[in-house]
Amino acid sequence: MEEMPRRIDPTMDRTAAAHLLDCLPDEVGYCPRCQGLTRRYGRHAQVVCPACRAAEAAESSHG
Known part of the structure; x- marks a missing residue:
């Protein structure tokens, strides 16, 4: 199981945040x-952010 992205x-x-986000x-x-x-x-x-997108995707998959 893939780990959920964390809020920065x-x-x-x-x-440092840019390094994590590759930008x-x-x-x-x-x-x-x-x-x-x-x-x-x-x-x-x-x-x-990636954490909110992942949470939204998890909610919609449990539907």
Whole structure:
């Protein structure tokens, strides 16, 4: 079973968060659902963070 992505705490340094998200620090922003950090801006932006997307997918699969 695959581990669920974890929320990136908004107090984390943006450079460290960017490393985890595989993006540039200026592409990091806040998830509108949980306020955790996500790749919010740039070419491959994902406004909702990986943790919230995984939780949503888990909820819809248990339906």
